[in-house]
Amino acid sequence: MANPNGLPKDFKTALLVLYIFIFIFGTLNVVLMSCMLQSQRHLSFTKVSVINLIAVHSFFLLTVPFRIYYYASNTGWPLGSDFCKFVSLMIHAHIYLAFIFYVSLLIVRYVELSNQRHKLEFHRTLHATIASATVWLIICGSVFPTISNYGNNQNNRDKHTDSTPCFHFRKALDDHRVKTLNYVLCTLVILVWSVLAFFQVYFLIKVIKAFGKATCQRQEFWAQLKNSVFLLVVFFSFVPYQGFRVYYVSVYDNTTGIPNTTEIPNTKEIRSTEEIHHINEVFLAVTAFSCFDMIVFAGRDVCKLINSRGWFNCL
Template sequence: MNETWNCTVNSTDVLPDRYRYTLLAMYTVIFVVGISSIALMIDTLKSSRRSVTTMAVLNLIAAHILFLLTVPFRIYFYICCHWDLGSGFCKLISAMIHAHIYIVFIFYIIILVVRYITFFSRRDRLEFYRRVHALAASVAIWVVILVVIFPVTIVEYGSDTKKEKYQCFDYGNALRGKGVTIINYLLCAVLLLVTSLLLAVQLWILGMIYKKYGNTALSHQEFWAQVKSLCFVMVILICFAPYHAFRIYYVTIIFSEADSHLELQWNNEIFLAVTAFSCWDMLIFVNTKRWSSIQSRCAICR
């Protein structure tokens, strides 16, 4: 019994304390702030349900909630330093953070593309013809994710990796397969290229607005609307791009060398944890009026 709960006996080689404490702190903050930021977005539910952007944001919130439900289990592992909830459940929890990255990335692209279209077409918003069409579009996206992609990921993720029963989130050896390596390279390349394209387009649009209004651009709502879009691009750039850039190096080393590279593996876990800070993106939608309302309520409570 003592051996099971002793981190220094069981898993120092697998999970050094400096990484364990860092990951524990990161996921705890991610969970608390992530839940709080989503709670602040309750007003979004009152917006037009036919708006493409609104539906994308609602689906984005759903993706964040699904992921945040798995974070307490990660916190549990980093506190106890062992896993006794089953290997299948470990694969599910471990795969969820990867699924979260690409699901969120898809909805970011939808939100940004819609905002770019409305900017160039000079329209207030893009809307579905009926609410049922918006619902059907959302269902179609989630059917592909949950029925096609996600089950395959769960079945194949870490299927060739043998681990001790107390370990979890330790699937580095699964990257030694040639097919898995190619898929990782493709995913990293696509995300980094799309991110670069989105950043270039966003900066171009901001340049156009500044050229149009000059030094008075800061006083125009059009400028701040595009700053909000820039914030989404920056979330991708800060949270997702570093992980995928490091992932290329990580996969190359794991695939080309026979050693386990545990230090490299846990560095990868740190970069992976950074992607979860994207759960804070709902703070982008919390406008000044909302913050003023929150501050007023806090003042009344005091």
């Protein structure tokens, strides 16, 4: 049975649990990593990337309580369609901003591990600020205008109501340009991750061949292992959603009908469409698991920080 917000009870409960979990542990992740960065003096590329990741996660986490409220309530969205689009926009901006900083962080680490004599650093804070601002402007300039057009028809239809369903913007896929953009972004994310995974396997094999039985005692191996774990976090957070999104966009016409058609849609097809849309929302929520990235990536350093503060003994 559907709720006033248009979600079946099981999907609504799943999304509510996911976002509560994400908000609690995502906030913990941000706090721990902010404390860790205070002990680092040099303005390295890695540190700048981590600072930007913390900022990306923080801005997104500020919107999560509104999602929790929406899925926990038995009413629609009472905060207006414009704010609904903004909250929806933030999770998409979070995906692509975070992904770019992940890629830059991994590439820099690959370069540094290949040439350990030279550490890549920003010599001035201004340079780091300009580089970071450029990335933010490019992504936000691309994502914001696109998402801002989502749901315009829905807004005009419901502008006089006090509470309406939120995050229902799939009608934007009627525009072939939006569908093409979805295909391009999804393919690009999967392709870039695949290339990074290829190089990661190459570096691991290279280290194992170079040190043989002493591999586990070498710092180079553990650095590469840390990169591998980080790459897995990126994979489980982003790749499933991008892969399902391609399917979701590709079957849209087949399940909802092409605009201006006079054929009456089959009831089973409508149910299938709704279910696919709900599954897409769950995959979208899973992308926010990247908010736990630094706890996994710097697990040993986090343990040292916690232990130094005397919170508990970290084994």
